[in-house]
Amino acid sequence: MAETTVLTAQSREGNGSQSARKLRRTRLVPAVLYGHKEETLSLSVAVDELRSAIRRGARVVDLQTPLKLEKALIKELQWDHLGKELLHADFYRVSADERIAINVRLELRGTAPGVTAGGSLNQPLHTLNVECLAIAVPESIRVPIGELQIGSAVYVRDLHLPEGVKVLDDPDAIVVQVSAPVEEAEVAPAAAPVAETAEPEVIGRQKAPEEEEEAPK
Helix, strand or coil: CCCCEEEEEEECCCCCHHHHHHHHHCCEEEEEEECCCCCCEEEEEEHHHHHHHHHCCCCEEEEECCCCEEEEEEEEEEECCCCCCEEEEEEEECCCCCEEEEEEEEEEECCCHHHHCCCEEECCCCEEEEEEEHHHCCCEEEEECCCCCCCCEEEHHHCCCCCCCEECCCCCCEEEEEECCCCCCCCCCCCCCCCCCCCCCCCCCCCCHHHHHCCCC
């Protein structure tokens, strides 16, 4: 479980792209806080603090608003088209005893012997849908692959989840597997095209008309 992160939020006046650009020039990110049938708050948070929280894997934070301290899920982040500049953040109110559904990152640990033997490692699932307490969201779920041989796989049902975490995905879904190496089929060299040989033209001395008409004696 990631450690509790506290973000300080300020009230935000004005809406629209022009107001948002002005905020971002001062290293603030426009944000909203909503949920639990309470008032939706227009806020701004320091971009450096929010980026730091994201890098540490924080999913639920303590958001210090001008009114009170609220526990909130980082519901959605909007980035620019290059994925570099953080443009907007949505926070959703949660309570300490509330169970929430959330995606958690899957983290492969170890080296699969099957890969060392020449197999190919495939990971169809990179995140897992789980249900857990809002204050107990795991930063990641580890997937040991140290015994994975060629032809074997780790399924969702094989994962060891933290206490209180319930998986919502199909238990028979493959998380990671080692496939046998693909053998390249031997391709026979193409035969050289056989050139069509025309009948040779025989060029000889043409008989003179008088020779053709002369009868043998």
